[in-house]
Amino acid sequence: MIVQPGVQPIPIRGHAEPAIDNVPGGSGPVWVPGKPEGFDQIAPRLKAMIRVARYHGVELDPSEFKAASPDTIPNAADLSQWAQNGGMWSRAVRIRWSHLLRFENTGPVVLLFSDGGAGILTGASNEQNVVFLKSVDAPEDAEAVIIDELRLSQVWSGEAVLLRSARSYVAADAPFTIGWLVDLVRLESRPLRDIGIASFTLSILTILPPLIVMTVVNKVLQFSSMSTLALLTAVIAVVFIYETLLGHARRLIINVVGARLDTKLNLHVFSRLLRLPLDYFERHPAGETLYHLAQVYRIREFLTGKLLSTFLDMITLGVLIPVMFYINATLAWMVIACAVVIMLIIFAFLAPLRRGYQRVVDAETWKSAALGETVVGIKTVKALGLEPQRKALWDERVADAGKARLAFGQLANWPQTLVTPIERVMVIGTMLIGAYLAMNDPSGYMVGSLFAFMMIAQRVGQPLVGLARLVEDYEEVGAAIGEAASVLNRPLESSSNSAGLRPKLIGEIRFSDLTFSYIGTRTPALDRVSFDVPAGTMFGIVGRSGSGKSTIARLLQGINRDYSGFLKLDGVDLKEINLRHLRQGLGVVLQDNFLFRGSIRDNIIAGRAGLTLSDAMRAAHLAGAAEFIERMPNGYDTYIEEGSPNLSGGQRQRLAIARALIHNPTILILDEATSALDPESEAVVSANLMRIASGRTMIIVSHRLASLTECDQILVMDQGKVIDVAPHSVLLERCGIYRQLWFQQNRHLEGRHGHLAAVPPRLA
Numbered sequence: 001m002i003v004q005p006g007v008q009p010i011p012i013r014g015h016a017e018p019a020i021d022n023v024p025g026g027s028g029p030v031w032v033p034g035k036p037e038g039f040d041q042i043a044p045r046l047k048a049m050i051r052v053a054r055y056h057g058v059e060l061d062p063s064e065f066k067a068a069s070p071d072t073i074p075n076a077a078d079l080s081q082w083a084q085n086g087g088m089w090s091r092a093v094r095i096r097w098s099h100l101l102r103f104e105n106t107g108p109v110v111l112l113f114s115d116g117g118a119g120i121l122t123g124a125s126n127e128q129n130v131v132f133l134k135s136v137d138a139p140e141d142a143e144a145v146i147i148d149e150l151r152l153s154q155v156w157s158g159e160a161v162l163l164r165s166a167r168s169y170v171a172a173d174a175p176f177t178i179g180w181l182v183d184l185v186r187l188e189s190r191p192l193r194d195i196g197i198a199s200f201t202l203s204i205l206t207i208l209p210p211l212i213v214m215t216v217v218n219k220v221l222q223f224s225s226m227s228t229l230a231l232l233t234a235v236i237a238v239v240f241i242y243e244t245l246l247g248h249a250r251r252l253i254i255n256v257v258g259a260r261l262d263t264k265l266n267l268h269v270f271s272r273l274l275r276l277p278l279d280y281f282e283r284h285p286a287g288e289t290l291y292h293l294a295q296v297y298r299i300r301e302f303l304t305g306k307l308l309s310t311f312l313d314m315i316t317l318g319v320l321i322p323v324m325f326y327i328n329a330t331l332a333w334m335v336i337a338c339a340v341v342i343m344l345i346i347f348a349f350l351a352p353l354r355r356g357y358q359r360v361v362d363a364e365t366w367k368s369a370a371l372g373e374t375v376v377g378i379k380t381v382k383a384l385g386l387e388p389q390r391k392a393l394w395d396e397r398v399a400d401a402g403k404a405r406l407a408f409g410q411l412a413n414w415p416q417t418l419v420t421p422i423e424r425v426m427v428i429g430t431m432l433i434g435a436y437l438a439m440n441d442p443s444g445y446m447v448g449s450l451f452a453f454m455m456i457a458q459r460v461g462q463p464l465v466g467l468a469r470l471v472e473d474y475e476e477v478g479a480a481i482g483e484a485a486s487v488l489n490r491p492l493e494s495s496s497n498s499a500g501l502r503p504k505l506i507g508e509i510r511f512s513d514l515t516f517s518y519i520g521t522r523t524p525a526l527d528r529v530s531f532d533v534p535a536g537t538m539f540g541i542v543g544r545s546g547s548g549k550s551t552i553a554r555l556l557q558g559i560n561r562d563y564s565g566f567l568k569l570d571g572v573d574l575k576e577i578n579l580r581h582l583r584q585g586l587g588v589v590l591q592d593n594f595l596f597r598g599s600i601r602d603n604i605i606a607g608r609a610g611l612t613l614s615d616a617m618r619a620a621h622l623a624g625a626a627e628f629i630e631r632m633p634n635g636y637d638t639y640i641e642e643g644s645p646n647l648s649g650g651q652r653q654r655l656a657i658a659r660a661l662i663h664n665p666t667i668l669i670l671d672e673a674t675s676a677l678d679p680e681s682e683a684v685v686s687a688n689l690m691r692i693a694s695g696r697t698m699i700i701v702s703h704r705l706a707s708l709t710e711c712d713q714i715l716v717m718d719q720g721k722v723i724d725v726a727p728h729s730v731l732l733e734r735c736g737i738y739r740q741l742w743f744q745q746n747r748h749l750e751g752r753h754g755h756l757a758a759v760p761p762r763l764a
């Protein structure tokens with residue numbers, strides 16, 4: 001932002017007064033996240049945050065603002081937390097004027113005014129003792145106002161929120177690779193540096209005991225010097241204390257770094273998982289996904305375990321190898337030669353081990369998929385008595401995995417077998433040769449050196465072998481990264497917070513000449529489909545099984561966006577609309593809805609910000625769920641288990657409708673929502689449909705025509721094509737398929753003489 005002194009003053013207050021009512025968690029009217037809202041309706045403090053975040057290239061979503069405190073005005077801590085949740089670095093601070101003057105070129109800062117408003121500090125001039133401030137409502141290209149200390153103190157209490165794109169923020173969209181992981185580790189540079197310093201110091205300290213032993217043998221024993229012995233004892237005691245403390249500190253820091261990496265990986269993995277398109281989950285069994293993701297934790301273990309300790313060992317090697325050469329170069333060369341042979345053996349086995357490990361991974365993935373499928377489909381397994389078949393499948397998968405592991409283990413045993421004698425030669429062999437050299441050493445100092453060398457060689461041998469093994473481990477971890485990446489590096493739904501338009505949704509839908517095929521299918525699921533749904537109407541979709549009804553609902557939700565033709569919402573191309581914004585404006589009830597573990601109230605609110613029990617009650621009432629919830633012993637606090645076994649199908653469905661309604665969606669899609677209900681439950685839901693429909697566009701997909709007769713328009717689909725669009729009575733007259741379906745479903749209504757009873761069952 002360019003600041004130009006000498007500009008016309010403009011008001012610096014955000015229009016706090018009228019907008020505060022809209023603050024989430026505020027005392028004003030309930031703030032409805034899903035409700036289309038324009039920038040104008042957002043509280044000024046949120047606006048200021050959004051504008052500053054935008055400056056840093058991040059789009060903060062106002063519906064994600066959560067007021068942890070009961071304040072009516074968003075406070076600094078909540079605002080800062082909001083920005084952090086949005087992936088930014090942010091701090092809520094209380095600062096003085098003198099500090100403000102330091103923000104000369106640091107990028108904009110949000111200043112919180114005492115009246116609940118906010119301003120954007122765009123710069124400062126130390127020389128002139130002024131700051132430059134912009135109103136939150138000022139146009140993007142407006143110039144800032146020059147403000148002095150006195151004027152600012154009239155509105156500003158000293159609170160500010162600092163924001164910048166997080167340095168410690170690893171790109172959420174970057175592919176999951178070893179490079180990404182290295183970046184993640186590099187962010188911990190400070191603790192890693194501390195670990196490095198501690199390790200270096202420890203390595204230096206480890207030189208001392210061998211040197212002391214050398215001195216004891218060469219000097220103390222040969223010349224019986226008591227004073228030297230006493231001195232050496234004191235030095236050794238001090239060294240041991242240091243070593244113990246440093247070792248403790250090093251382990252502490254490693255632990256902290258490990259926990260931090262773990263947390264970051266967990267957060268990253270889950271957020272990417274949530275952004276995978278539905279397609280992915282439809283095509284991959286849950287067990288497979290879970291198994292692949294579990295590999296992430298092996299990667300973390302490798303990073304903070306083997307990799308880190310090898311890195312630290314390298315420091316030790318860097319210190320100890322020169323000392324080894326200083327004590328005895330011949331023996332040192334022997335140690336190095338052994339280490340090289342060990343490395344060569346390990347390298348020779350790398351390629352076959354990699355292939356073997358891949359077979360293990362494949363077999364384990366299949367095994368996991370079988371397990372997951374059985375757990376998810378356990379009701380069907382039990383109902384159809386499929387236990388023996390599932391068991392047979394499991395046996396087969398376990399046997400495959402066992403065989404693959406066995407083959408891998410046997411192969412991996414070979415390098416181990418070949419390396420072991422060389423490791424021994426490295427330690428014992430050098431000792432024997434050292435002893436031979438000592439016997440032939442006329443100076444007599446060789447004995448002490450040999451002792452010292454042996455002590456050092458033991459410390460050097462392990463890391464050298466470990467270094468070679470690291471390559472072997474890396475192979476395994478490389479495979480693990482590949483597995484995790486096979487899930488995490490799929491193309492994500494383009495729902496990144498920043499992408500797409502956020503138009504105010506009214507509910508007018510237009511399909512024009514839209515053709516769509518699912519991946520891997522030849523015939524299009526929708527074939528040149530065109531129809532209009534005016535805002536605020538009730539629109540039914542019928543058709544035979546597989547005719548494309550649910551596909552229309554999916555496209556409306558933005559689940560699939562690779563169609564040709566146009567799908568417009570209120571005149572805006574759906575592909576251009578920010579996915580999250582779109583889904584906040586939609587309510588969807590499916591045939592089978594998943595209720596999460598938690599109370600009924602939690603299930604209806606579903607974690608949406610700013611909603612309370614009274615909102616949940618209102619939604620439940622509208623969905624016809626209130627009466628059964630109130631009859632339950634704990635009412636809205638009744639606990640629902642995962643999958644809601646303690647509710648009937650009808651009750652579950654009504655809860656799902658309440659959940660879809662609570663955020664007051666502009667468009668409500670009921671995709672076969674009442675199809676599986678018993679007539680009584682269906683009647684309850686149907687009786688409420690008119691009330692539910694008021695003020696919003698309703699799309700009701702159903703193969704039961706009786707539940708659609710009240711619709712303003714009914715779309716008849718067949719084999720992906722639009723057959724007709726008209727109200728029920730017109731369709732009955734002119735649409736053959738519709739009439740045929742109607743007759744099939746309402747045979748029981750036919751009169752004694754074969755005439756169809758004229759009046760269809762009414763909804764409300």
Ligand SMILES: Nc1ncnc2c1ncn2[C@@H]1O[C@H](COP(=O)(O)OP(=O)(O)OP(=O)(O)O)[C@@H](O)[C@H]1O
Pocket residue numbers: 282518519521525543544545546547548549550551552703
């Ligand atoms: N995820 C998918 N992957 C591939 N093909 C699909 C997928 N979902 C649906 N299809 C195919 O697309 C066509 C339309 O399916 P859609 O589910 O929209 O029909 P429908 O009218 O809702 O059927 P039903 O009443 O049985 O639910 C069908 O031929 C179906 O096999």
